[in-house]
Amino acid sequence: MRLELRDVRHVYALGTPFEVAALRGVSLGVEPGEILAIVGGTGSGKSTLIQHLNLLLEPTSGEVLVDGADARTLNRGELRRRVGLVFQFPEAALFAPTFAEDVAFAPRRMDLDEDEVESRVRDALRTLGAERLAQRSPFSLSGGERRRVAISGVLAMRPEVLVLDEPTAGLDPATREELLGVIRALRDGGGTVVFVSHELDEVAEVADRVCVLERGSIRASGKPAEVFYAEESAHAPATVRAALLLARCYPEVGRPVSFDETLATIRGVLEGSR
Amino acid sequence: MSCKNLTYSYPAADPTTVPPALDRVSFDVRAGEYVGVLGPNGGGKSTLVRLLNGLLRTDSGRVRVAGLDPAAQPFEVRERLGVLFQNPENGLVAPFVEDDVAFGLENLGVPRDRMRERVAQAIRAVGLAGYERREPHTLSGGEKQRVALAGLLAVEPEILVLDEPTSMLDAAGRREVLEHIHALKGDRTVLHVTHHLEEVLDADRVLVLNAGRLVADVAPERLISDADLLRENRLILPTTLRLALELGLSPAKLRTPEDLAAAVRGRTGKGTGVR
Numbered sequence: 001m002r003l004e005l006r007d008v009r010h011v012y013a014l015g016t017p018f019e020v021a022a023l024r025g026v027s028l029g030v031e032p033g034e035i036l037a038i039v040g041g042t043g044s045g046k047s048t049l050i051q052h053l054n055l056l057l058e059p060t061s062g063e064v065l066v067d068g069a070d071a072r073t074l075n076r077g078e079l080r081r082r083v084g085l086v087f088q089f090p091e092a093a094l095f096a097p098t099f100a101e102d103v104a105f106a107p108r109r110m111d112l113d114e115d116e117v118e119s120r121v122r123d124a125l126r127t128l129g130a131e132r133l134a135q136r137s138p139f140s141l142s143g144g145e146r147r148r149v150a151i152s153g154v155l156a157m158r159p160e161v162l163v164l165d166e167p168t169a170g171l172d173p174a175t176r177e178e179l180l181g182v183i184r185a186l187r188d189g190g191g192t193v194v195f196v197s198h199e200l201d202e203v204a205e206v207a208d209r210v211c212v213l214e215r216g217s218i219r220a221s222g223k224p225a226e227v228f229y230a231e232e233s234a235h236a237p238a239t240v241r242a243a244l245l246l247a248r249c250y251p252e253v254g255r256p257v258s259f260d261e262t263l264a265t266i267r268g269v270l271e272g273s274r
Numbered sequence: 275m276s277c278k279n280l281t282y283s284y285p286a287a288d289p290t291t292v293p294p295a296l297d298r299v300s301f302d303v304r305a306g307e308y309v310g311v312l313g314p315n316g317g318g319k320s321t322l323v324r325l326l327n328g329l330l331r332t333d334s335g336r337v338r339v340a341g342l343d344p345a346a347q348p349f350e351v352r353e354r355l356g357v358l359f360q361n362p363e364n365g366l367v368a369p370f371v372e373d374d375v376a377f378g379l380e381n382l383g384v385p386r387d388r389m390r391e392r393v394a395q396a397i398r399a400v401g402l403a404g405y406e407r408r409e410p411h412t413l414s415g416g417e418k419q420r421v422a423l424a425g426l427l428a429v430e431p432e433i434l435v436l437d438e439p440t441s442m443l444d445a446a447g448r449r450e451v452l453e454h455i456h457a458l459k460g461d462r463t464v465l466h467v468t469h470h471l472e473e474v475l476d477a478d479r480v481l482v483l484n485a486g487r488l489v490a491d492v493a494p495e496r497l498i499s500d501a502d503l504l505r506e507n508r509l510i511l512p513t514t515l516r517l518a519l520e521l522g523l524s525p526a527k528l529r530t531p532e533d534l535a536a537a538v539r540g541r542t543g544k545g546t547g548v549r
Contacts, residue, residue, distance in 0.1 A: 041444045042415035140292055142316025170360070170441050172314040172469050174508030198444045201513045235445070238513040238531050245535035249544045259513060263520050266538055270521065273542035 001067055001082060001160045001192070003030040003053055008062035010048050010216075022048040024216040025062070030161065030194055035187050037203040038196045040213035046196045047088070049213065050163050053194065054083035081110065084159030088166045091146035094138040099130070099149045102138060107156045124152040128182055144175035151182075162186060164195040168202060180206050204228070204237035204257050224257045242266070275303040275326065275355075275433060275465070279335035282321055295321040297486040298335065305432065308459045310474025310494065311467040313483035314508040319467045322483065323437045326465070327357050340432060353382065355433040356426035361442050362418035371413075371421050372397065372406040378429040396428035400454045416447025420454060433463040441469065471498070472512040475529060482507050495526055 010023040022045045030036055030053065038046050051057040052064055055071050064071040071079060087093070096102035100121055107117045125131045128148040138146055147167070154162065167183075168176040176199075183193050183206055197203050203210060204224060211221040212231070220227045228240040236244070239262040240255075247253040250269045256262040283294040296318045303309050311319050324330040325337055328348030337344055344351040356378075359365060368374035375396055379389045397403055400420040405413075410421060419439060426434060436455060440448040452473060458464055459476070466474055474480055475494050482490040482497070484507045490497065497503060498511060511519070514534050518525045523537045 041446055140286070142314070144315035170315075170438065170469070172317075172508045173471070173510035175315060177510060198448075200445065239517070241531035242514065242517065242534045245532060246538060249539060250542075259516065263517055266517065266521055269538060270541060 002032055002065075003083070003161060004028070004065040004068075005049070005052060005059075006063045006065060008049075008052055008059040008064065010045075010052065010057060011060045012048075014060060022216055023052075023059075026213075026216070026218055028211055028218065028221065030192060031209075032160075032192055033187065033190060034192060034208040035183060035206055036192075036194045037207035037210045038194065038213060039198070039200065039203060039210060040219075043215075044213040045216040046213055047165055048216075050085065050165060050194060050196060053161065053163050054080045054085050056080070056085060081106075081157045082159055083161045083163060084154040084157055086151050086154050086162070086164045086167065088169065090150035090154075091138070091143065094146060094150055094153075097137060098135050099125070099138060099152075100134040102149060103153045103156050106153060110157065120156045120158065121152075124156040125149070127155055127185070128152045129178065144171050147171060147175075147179075151179075159191075161192040161194065164193070166196050166198065168197065168199060176202065200228075200235070200237040201239070204239055205259060225255045228257060229255050275340075275463070276338045277301055277322075277325075277335065280322075280325065280332055280337060281334045282325060282330060282332055284321075294333070294486050296325070296483075299483070299486075299488045300335075301481060301488060301491055303433075303463060303465060305463055306460060307479065308464045308466065308477045310477040310480035311465060311483065312469070312471060312474065312480055312497075312507070312509060313489075316485070317483040317507075318486045319483055320437060321486075323357060323435055323465075323467060326435060327352055327355055352431075353429060354431050355435060356429055356431040357435045357437060358419070358423055358426055358439045360438040362415065362422045365422050365425075366410040366418060369409060370406065371402065371408050371410060374410055374421055375424045375428050378425055382429065392428045392430065393424075396424040399427055399457075400424045401450070414447060415443045416450045419443060419447065419451050423451070423454060431462070433465070434458065436464065436466045436468075438468055439466075440473065470512075471509055472515075472529070482509075484508075498525055 005026055005028045008023055008026045012020045012022055026049060040046050052059060055064060066074060094102050103121045103124055104117050107120045125134055128151055130148040130152060133145055133149060168179055180202055186193055207224055210224050210227045212219045212227060220230060228236045233241045233244055239259060243253050243256050243262055253265050256265045278300050280296055280299040281294055282296045286292040313319055325332055326339060326344060328344030328351050331345040339351045340354045342351050366374050368377055372393055376389055376393045400423050402420055410418060440451050468474060477494055480494050480497055481488060490503055498515060514528060514531055515525045518528045518534055528534055
């Protein structure tokens with residue numbers, strides 16, 4: 001499924017003295033099978049943008065297209081099942097006595113038979129490495145574990161596009177890495193993932209494409225190397241900042257982005273000088 | 275601050291099945307020290323913060339803050355120990371920045387003249403001079419967190435406890451908040467809880483809490499060179515340090531990509547001149 005925002009504007013509290021233009025004409029495609037990272041400072045419009053992908057927010061003007069069709073003509077429930085949205089700190093919305101029941105909440109409302117619900121719950125928990133938590137109470141576990149279960153709840157609807165708002169905020173480093181592994185695995189299994197992040201170092205590791213928002217407009221979008229090497233270095237991941245500095249002395253450094261690429265490049269520099 | 279055999283369990287239907295959130299934790303923090311607290315989600319970091327300011331009461335063991343028991347004298351302790359929480363949105367209450375910063379002082383009954391002075395001083399200390407009449411909701415995340423920090427500083431606590439103060443901020447907001455937090459080093463006693471190892475590399479010591487136990491109380495240099503300790507506690511070094519270690523460069527003095535690039539140039543003989 002391909003999603004497209006076409007010249008989307010979104011104004012909160014339109015027509016009141018508190019009017020705020022959160023998106024000012026954003027055009028962006030989400031391609032099937034990619035990991036798209038949305039980055040940008042606080043208040044740049046990231047959360048507003050992603051809530052347009054399943055029409056939780058409707059554009060004040062402009063269009064959201066799903067495989068070329070106007071999203072407003074589609075059944076909303078169906079659209080929100082196909083484009084699964086995970087809010088910031090989704091664990092705040094866990095409510096059932098056990099994790100398994102929490103994850104089953106959405107699929108039960110999709111008219112599936114109980115075997116199918118159970119198999120979806122199992123699959124979703126397994127994808128997040130959370131099977132052993134199925135019978136525990138959400139209140140007995142840590143923030144990282146609750147985060148996994150909350151994401152499983154959306155995955156159990158088997159969305160074609162998974163949209164995550166700051167999925168790694170507040171997690172310990174190892175849990176963060178595991179969650180990035182889950183995002184990669186979903187993409188490798190044919191899914192599409194859109195995620196918002198403040199951590200450029202993690203964006204450098206997983207994103208196929210990056211979109212940089214600033215005050216409601218797209219400042220840059222494209223492959224990570226294109227975007228990060230065109231930004232001011234303060235807005236680039238540590239790998240890119242190191243490579244930019246080294247490239248002044250060693251032109252062979254090129255434009256590495258991921259940790260492994262950067263490590264290999266710098267190794268080359270050190271070995272070449274021997 | 276001093277904790278001896280500190281143990282705490284959250285209420286549970288069947289306490290035998292749920293391990294304590296903190297289990298016989300002992301450590302001391304001397305006046306003027308800057309101490310980092312690291313560890314995985316669920317390790318007990320936030321529980322420790324709540325015990326230190328008297329929001330929770332220990333099951334067994336002893337906590338003392340400036341010689342006082344926080345559970346018995348919470349108000350006295352909170353004048354001496356201020357907590358900066360993760361989400362600045364939750365703590366800002368007043369219509370204007372200066373009122374918000376004054377809020378804690380109003381509750382302490384500080385005379386008006388003295389209050390004005392301390393508010394102005396605290397606002398300057400976090401680099402927000404000129405923001406006195408701004409409305410908090412018009413500020414960025416980093417600015418809001420600095421307002422919250424100013425509100426703490428105005429009360430002039432001897433001890434500051436920072437509970438993941440940057441985890442809700444963007445990169446620019448994090449840098450500005452850290453700059454003002456690190457400036458407190460040597461001036462106040464600071465306990466800085468974080469998931470970001472790079473934020474406490476310059477601390478005097480770091481405590482590592484895992485599954486309720488204090489598993490390490492070491493200098494940051496020791497922690498970053500102990501691969502087993504890092505792995506067991508779900509800690510991962512920041513990108514720059516990981517690159518340095520993989521390249522066989524000493525991580526001890528490396529903080530930024532600039533330091534890394536300089537070290538590589540030093541190794542290849544292009545260390546001087548070009549930058």
